Amino acid sequence: MFDPFAQDEGKAMSHLVWKSGERECVFKGPIFDICKVKRESSDGRIASFIEVDAPLWVTVIPWFRDKSGVARFVMVDQFRHGSATITREFPAGVVEKGEDPLVAALRELKEEAGLEGGTVTALGNVSPNSAFMNNRSYFYLVEQASHTSGQELDENEQLDVLSVPVADVLRDLGTGIYDNGIMCIALFFFLREAGKRPYLMQ
Template sequence: MRDPFNVGESSDLEHLVWKSGERERVYKGPIFDVCSIVRTSSDGRTSRFVEVDSPDWVTVIPWYRAENGKPMFVMVQQFRHGSSSVTREFPAGVIEHGEDPQVAGLRELKEETGLVSDPLTALGNVSPNSAFMNNRTHFYLAEGLSLVADQSLDPNEQLDVLSVSVDEVIASMGTGLYDNGIMMIALGFFLREAKKRPFLYTTKE
């Protein structure tokens, strides 16, 4: 029996790897495709699995300090068709084929809010759902914000732009309007950056 209380990282991961075999596209859609893929485990078991073939995503966290010294986020509110509800989120979108993630982040920021950023800091990227999705989602912190344009939304986009204090977002993430798992990941990346730069979430007197 393996000891779950054994502290340390295991360097032997090879026995967990399933080797890929035949891959077939079974559905082609406007947002993602669905593939069926055969994989074989290290102990000889073979099965067929579902893989969602999706473009990479990008999320931008626009940050600034209000005149009263409070750190603030610029966020957007929109109706989400998967949950049939309005959510409050950081600007985000799909990275176009061949597009640099940073370029995509700046594009989405400007399209959704009219803002540009200098600097734009890469915070990291992760698999949004490694159980069946094959894409990555990238996260950036946008500072030095300037309003330069009106919104330039896609035909079926409808969203409001507003400022929310960093304190409120930290306290509310995962509840109510903040019901979006990708935003929780974004906040985690922000808090890791803020641990190195505490002024990102402290009020300036």
């Protein structure tokens, strides 16, 4: 019988790998495709699984200290069509085909918030939902960027830009208008960086 309290001892996990077989695109959409993939388990089971084929995503955390010395984030408010609600998020977007994620992040920061320059730190990247999505989401911290231009939004994009004290975001993220899960991941990466540089939260 398995032991649910067993500790990770670096055991091999190869028996958990399913080998990929035939792959068929069953839906092509404007922001993602849906594919059907046949896979076989190590014990011989064969089944078809749905895979969302999506582009890479980027999220930028613009951090600055205001004239009073308060650490703040630049954030955007926008209507999200999936939840049909207004959410408050860090600037974010999609990596264009062949584009480097960092280049995409800085492009989104300029397009959405009119910000350029500053010090950039790559915080990491994760699979946003490994159960059925095949893309990755990249996160960057940009410190003390300068306001250089107006917005350059996509045709159907509409958002307001504002600054929020870091302390308020730490308190409220995951509730109310701060309920976008990708933003929670972004804050995790920020907190890990702030563990090395505590002044980011002060």
